Amino acid sequence: MKKVKSFLSLILLLMCTLILTACGKGQDKRIIRISHNQAQDHPTNIGLLAFEEFIESKLGDKYDVQIFPNELLGSQVNTVELTQTGAIDFAVASNAILESFDNIYQIFNLPYLFDSPEHYHAVMDDKELIEPIFTSTGKSGFEAVTWLDAGTRNFYTVKKPINTPKDLKGLKIRVQQSASNIRMMDLFGGAATPMGFGEVYTALQQGVIDGAENNELALTSNKHGEVAKFYSYNMHQMVPDILIGNLKFLNGLSPEEREIFNEGFILISKVQREAWGESVKKAKIHAEKDMNVKFIYPEVSAFKEKVLPLHQEVLNATPKLKPIYDEIQRIGKEMKEAK
Structure with a gap:
């Protein structure tokens, strides 16, 4: 299967290159x-x-x-x-x-x-x-x-709202294609389903996944709100x-x-x-009024508690991130103290 995918990717690269080269001919x-x-x-x-x-x-x-x-x-x-x-x-x-x-x-x-x-x-x-x-x-x-x-990434689902991390149990949630995002979803208690963004609408529509996580514009610009009717502001990533x-x-x-x-x-x-x-x-107004999406505001601390162990896991596995992480925390602390 991997060989087939690699071959198809190569074909796509060659086709795009030929098309783009053709489009550029005759241009000064x-x-x-x-x-x-x-x-x-x-x-x-x-x-x-x-x-x-x-x-x-x-x-x-x-x-x-x-x-x-x-x-x-x-x-x-x-x-x-x-x-x-x-x-x-x-x-x-x-x-x-x-x-x-x-x-x-x-x-x-x-x-x-x-x-x-x-x-x-x-x-x-x-x-x-x-x-x-x-x-x-x-x-x-x-x-x-x-x-x-x-913006902020939040959960949106087709059939039931996400009010607590327990609501994610047993749900297949689309995540971006990275190891850290898959691990994050595991800690939340859901079943991580990595896939490309362009596949999400059909996957939601056909029940391949129960939900996804993204910002509000995914509901409207990408029409996910036509299928997913519950959007929960757990704000797990920026x-x-x-x-x-x-x-x-x-x-x-x-x-x-x-x-x-x-x-x-x-x-x-x-x-x-x-x-x-x-x-x-505009997306929130459109999603709520025209798509009947319900916006939910759960207690964020319960979600945060579930996934904070991932910080230390990643820092232990990739030590070069520690100075960057520490500086990010320092900036945050300084901004809090300035308020």
């Missing part, structure tokens, strides 16, 4: 291709559109930025591979996928790592802390260039999405061009985060 400008798995009205796409406009306003005589939403070029796993090879230039990747390239990314998958969204944002904006993480995948042919807010870039392309930019691109990467994060808050508000 260098086409920059960016892939992501969200809808066109999603904050991620809005941030990338701002990047497109910015780069073309500064370097439009040389570069043509093209954005491919909705997994048009394949799943996140496929597009990360395409970015590695240089068939495309940038892709938005989940933290869980990047964890398979360097386990330093495990740090963000730790449940209840951050005390609040403010703590989360302060850490992600700390360049000195984040830079070594972002450049850790250079050996694989790509590196992270900016982060995107993905995990960024990451925009990665092909290293050969990035290193081929002149110093002046790279400076402009760096400004563009900052702009993506700024615009995306500004759009995020408003999008979440």
